[in-house]
Amino acid sequence: MSTSISPLAPKKHPKMPAIAGVRIATAEAGIKYSGRTDLMVMVFDAGTSAAGVFTRSKCPSAAVDFCRENLPGGTARILVVNSGNANAFTGKRGRETTRMTAEAAARAVGGSERDVFLASTGVIGEPLDAGRFTHLLAKLAKDAEPDGWAGAGKAIMTTDTFPKYASAVARLGDADVTINGIAKGAGMIAPDMATMLAFVATDAPIAAPVLQALLSKGVGKTFNSVTVDGDTSTSDTLMMFATGAARAHGAPEITDAGDPRLAGFERALNRLMKSLAVQIARDGEGARKLIEVNVSGAKSSRSAKKIAMAIANSPLVKTAVAGEDANWGRVVMAVGKAGEPADRDLLSISFGKLRVAHHGERDPGYSEAAASDYMRGDEISIGVDIGLGRGKATVWTCDLTKEYVAINGDYRS
Numbered sequence: 001m002s003t004s005i006s007p008l009a010p011k012k013h014p015k016m017p018a019i020a021g022v023r024i025a026t027a028e029a030g031i032k033y034s035g036r037t038d039l040m041v042m043v044f045d046a047g048t049s050a051a052g053v054f055t056r057s058k059c060p061s062a063a064v065d066f067c068r069e070n071l072p073g074g075t076a077r078i079l080v081v082n083s084g085n086a087n088a089f090t091g092k093r094g095r096e097t098t099r100m101t102a103e104a105a106a107r108a109v110g111g112s113e114r115d116v117f118l119a120s121t122g123v124i125g126e127p128l129d130a131g132r133f134t135h136l137l138a139k140l141a142k143d144a145e146p147d148g149w150a151g152a153g154k155a156i157m158t159t160d161t162f163p164k165y166a167s168a169v170a171r172l173g174d175a176d177v178t179i180n181g182i183a184k185g186a187g188m189i190a191p192d193m194a195t196m197l198a199f200v201a202t203d204a205p206i207a208a209p210v211l212q213a214l215l216s217k218g219v220g221k222t223f224n225s226v227t228v229d230g231d232t233s234t235s236d237t238l239m240m241f242a243t244g245a246a247r248a249h250g251a252p253e254i255t256d257a258g259d260p261r262l263a264g265f266e267r268a269l270n271r272l273m274k275s276l277a278v279q280i281a282r283d284g285e286g287a288r289k290l291i292e293v294n295v296s297g298a299k300s301s302r303s304a305k306k307i308a309m310a311i312a313n314s315p316l317v318k319t320a321v322a323g324e325d326a327n328w329g330r331v332v333m334a335v336g337k338a339g340e341p342a343d344r345d346l347l348s349i350s351f352g353k354l355r356v357a358h359h360g361e362r363d364p365g366y367s368e369a370a371a372s373d374y375m376r377g378d379e380i381s382i383g384v385d386i387g388l389g390r391g392k393a394t395v396w397t398c399d400l401t402k403e404y405v406a407i408n409g410d411y412r413s
Contacts, residue, residue, distance in 0.1 A: 021044060029133040031132055045243050049208040067118060102118065108141035117239060121235050153165050159187055159285055165181070173261050180201055183199075186283045190313065191232065191236055203242075206265075223277045228284035286405075301393055306340050311335065326351045
């Protein structure tokens with residue numbers, strides 16, 4: 001965890017109201033960090049439904065494997081998250097740690113290990129000693145409080161410089177329901193499902209298959225549209241929990257993903273996930289500028305997304321932005337290498353509202369002074385019109401600075 005907060009951090013955090021049926025506690029387990037919390041438990045009332053999406057990395061962490069095994073059950077009583085150690089590439093010892101943690105967590109809530117979910121984040125390849133924290137779980141579960149969201153966001157941080165929070169209220173039938181979310185992530189961010197770690201909870205009475213459909217659909221334009229460095233984590237986990245407590249004040253049970261009453265809830269959930277995802281881009285390791293890449297005029301939305309990601313993941317584009325250089329030549333390069341349909345002579349490129357290139361050459365009205373002035377801002381928009389169709393996509397990333405190298409050059413030490 002960095003000591004200096006990103007200049008792109010939100011000026012204030014949202015108020016995180018209690019979610020009926022959810023209680024939270026944190027502790028200092030000393031897994032890697034000293035003088036800060038690094039363990040979080042979220043306890044759910046019986047009957048809470050669960051859904052999740054996980055990394056598509058072929059080298060997933062032991063916690064990801066464990067969650068995948070339990071997810072078909074669709075119910076949750078407790079979530080245990082540690083920071084400082086990813087419990088990834090740890091072989092038999094890693095699996096033993098998840099087993100011991102699950103046993104202790106299940107005992108802590110008087111439930112089944114099938115209702116336990118785990119997540120770990122931090123260093124890859126170093127064994128995670130379950131003995132450092134399993135003895136803490138019973139007391140944490142007993143002491144957990146509904147207003148623990150602020151602490152939860154801090155306990156799951158690694159190289160993050162600020163915790164990520166989002167909250168929303170949505171209408172479900174004739175009742176209001178609440179959605180809260182926390183996330184962590186600053187490096188090794190190029191999600192292939194969700195992102196590093198993100199946990200969302202609601203009091204809405206929504207069945208697990210419906211929650212799963214909402215998450216699987218919603219990640220495309222949110223968590224799967226952010227990148228910091230093009231590297232997909234072994235530990236990417238996005239989970240959502242629905243306690244159903246809002247049925248007490250009239251919220252209807254939703255058991256069908258096609259239920260029209262879900263529309264407002266889905267919009268609110270997607271806004272919340274986008275907020276968390278963009279906060280991760282804002283906290284990219286060493287970042288000084290947030291970059292939004294908008295691609296339009298592509299052959300398809302899928303094609304637009306691939307082109308946008310090629311631009312957002314280009315070290316040359318990202319270092320140009322860090323150096324406040326409106327170097328559209330690097331954008332042209334990224335479009336060309338994406339492997340998607342494109343025509344050099346139809347291409348238009350903009351930085352903010354300034355069109356710098358048009359129809360395959362520098363725009364006649366290009367002003368170096370205006371472009372340089374725009375690039376000094378801390379939020380940069382790169383627009384690319386491919387000129388071939390109606391496909392469009394938006395992704396978010398950050399600049400690439402010397403600090404990124406410094407942070408990752410000594411990450412294990």
